[in-house]
Amino acid sequence: MKTKGNILVVEDNHINLKLIQDILETQQYNVIEALDGKIALEIIDENIGTIDLILLDLQLPEIGGLEVIQRLQSKNSTKKIPIIVVSAHAMESDIKKCKEAGCYDYITKPININGFINKINSFFEALSR
Numbered sequence: 065m066k067t068k069g070n071i072l073v074v075e076d077n078h079i080n081l082k083l084i085q086d087i088l089e090t091q092q093y094n095v096i097e098a099l100d101g102k103i104a105l106e107i108i109d110e111n112i113g114t115i116d117l118i119l120l121d122l123q124l125p126e127i128g129g130l131e132v133i134q135r136l137q138s139k140n141s142t143k144k145i146p147i148i149v150v151s152a153h154a155m156e157s158d159i160k161k162c163k164e165a166g167c168y169d170y171i172t173k174p175i176n177i178n179g180f181i182n183k184i185n186s187f188f189e190a191l192s193r
């Protein structure tokens with residue numbers, strides 16, 4: 065079956081990772097996993113041009129989510145990859161910080177499954193338009 069797109073999920077909590085992966089695979093997305101920010105950056109470097117979307121937690125081992133955004137934004141090869149932050153840090157100032165750093169959108173944890181699906185599907189529908 066043809067997938068709707070390749071999504072890199074960067075999440076250090078195994079339960080959250082499994083939940084997000086299951087939701088996305090049910091929706092026919094191909095999921096690539098990274099358990100910390102350092103591994104995420106390595107995977108991105110090795111897969112330039114194939115990752116359609118990054119779902120990024122903020123609280124991560126090795127390299128935190130905000131720094132991941134900043135590093136991706138600092139390189140021409142990676143700065144156009146869309147990032148949606150998925151984090152419990154839902155204070156206005158945190159959301160603003162991520163948007164200023166270059167993330168496209170922000171989903172707050174705990175995840176509302178239907179809202180999550182709608183957001184991801186809308187993102188890909190907008191991409192293909």
Ligand code: MN
Pocket residue numbers: 075076077121122123124
């Ligand atoms: Mn985390």
